[in-house]
Amino acid sequence: MVKIGNIELPDFPLLLAPMEDVSDPPFRRLCKAHGADLMYSEFISSEGLIRDAIKSRMKLDIFDYERPVGIQIFGGDEEAMAMSAKIVETVQPDLLDINFGCPVKKVVCKGAGAGVLKDVDLMVRLTKAVVKSTSLPVTVKTRLGWDENSINIDEVAERLQDVGIQALTVHGRTRAQMYKGHSDWSHIARVKNNPRIHIPIFGNGDIDSPEKALEYKHKYGLDGIMIGRAAIGYPWIFNEIKHYFATGEHLPVPTIKDRVEAARNHLLWSMEWKGERLGIVEMRRHYTNYFKGIPNFKEYKTRLVTTDGRDDLLQVFEDITEAFTGLVI
Template identity: 75%
Template sequence: MIKIGNIELPDFPLLLAPMEDVSDPPFRRVCKENGADLMYSEFISSEGLIRDAIKSKQKLDIFDYERPVGIQIFGGDEEAMASSAKIIETVQPDLVDINFGCPVKKVVSKGAGAGVLKDVDLMVRLTKAVVSSTHLPVTVKTRLGWDADSINIHEVAERLQEVGIKALSIHGRTRAQMYKGTADWEPIAAVKKNPNIEIPIFGNGDIDSPQKAEIYKNKYGIDGIMIGRAAIGNPWIFKEIKHFLQTGETLPEASIEERIDVIKKHVEFSCEWKGERLGLLEMRKHYNNYFKGIPHFRPYKKTLVELLDLSLILELLEEIKDFYKEENF
């Protein structure tokens, strides 16, 4: 069993990474139903939360069926981070997570996300401000360092543990790499092996198959894996990894029926959460990912993104299922 404060997770838990414009409640729900053990909201600007920005407030929506769930914040101001943590407490998540890893320019330029990697002292002060302002467990997601010449994750891990974080997720790239190249898990393993580190260490980056998950689990000795991009259009990856780790067997690829059933749930959850029109608009970005690698999908995609009536979408999805069953796909 892995513990994050008072949160109990199974041995070697699988975490759904917080992803902007992806990790909303409907997406989290289908991942939860397919085996994700812990998930996080999309990251929320501490400044936006304090200003009562509508988009930031919407990201605070959590539901009991997805617990345990954490809400992730980012920012570069201690007072704003502390205040936003207090706001987050009011919706009663299971934990608060701090984003020190987002490499996107608009975040970094504000001295937040991965921008804080340049100033470990500031990172420590921001973390301490959050820890001191909430009774919830506080965790951190970060990267190896700013660039290859300034990898500082070893110092970061020790110092953040000292100020009270309860777990650390490490993406195996620097900010300079963005999402390019191969994630380097050796520094993550070194943090885990550090005898001074007592908190759970989760690895993140490039896990896209059950086989790779097992290799990285055994090779790097981490406490669990955080999965991001590989879950987009493929929420089954959590179930597949768990099955492989338990049995050594590879589950068959999701069938058309399974894909359609999950898409229908995702669409319905999206409409429940945001209303029919906005829920269907939000789903447009997901169809290509769910049908990746499926031939002859383009005409169906065109219709799916044009329709703004849930009943018609559900009918079309059944039509797509029947078409591919007839094609024996």
């Protein structure tokens, strides 16, 4: 069993990564149904929360069926981070996570996300301000360092643990790598094996199959893994990994019916949460992933991304099921 504060997780839990414009309640609901053990909100700007920005406030929506669930915030100002932590506490998530890993320029330029990796003292002050301002367990997600010449995750882990974080997730790339190249989990394993470290350490980066998940579990000895991009359009990956761990065998690949059901549920839940129009429009980015690898699918993809009405879209799903049932992918 893995514990974060009072949160009890199964042995070697599978976490869903917080992903901007992806990890919203409808997507989290789908991943929870397919085996995710712990999930996080999209990252939320501390400044946006304090300004009462509608988009930031909407990201605070959490539901009992997805617990345990964490809210993730980012920012570069101690007072703003402390105030936003108090706001987060009012919606009663199970934990609060700080993003020190986002490599996107618009975040880094504000001295937030991975931008803080260049100033560990500031990272410590920001973390301490959050820990002091909330009774929630505080966790952190970060990267190895700014670039390969400044990998500082060993110092970061020790110092953040010392100011009170209760778990650490490390993406095995530097900020300079963005999402390119390969993640290097050897640095994460070194943190885990540091005798000073007693909090759970989770690894993130490049896990896209049950085989790789098992290989990394044995090779690096971490407390669990976080999965991000591999779950987009493929929420089955969580249960596939768990089944492979337990049996050494693969679950059957999702059928057309499975894919249609997942995409349709994702759409319906998105419309329910965001409103029909916004739910339909924002769902369009996901269809390619749900129906990846299906031959002669272009006509249906076009219909999915151009159809506006709820009932008309549901008819497209019916047509897909009828056209491709029996196809082995």
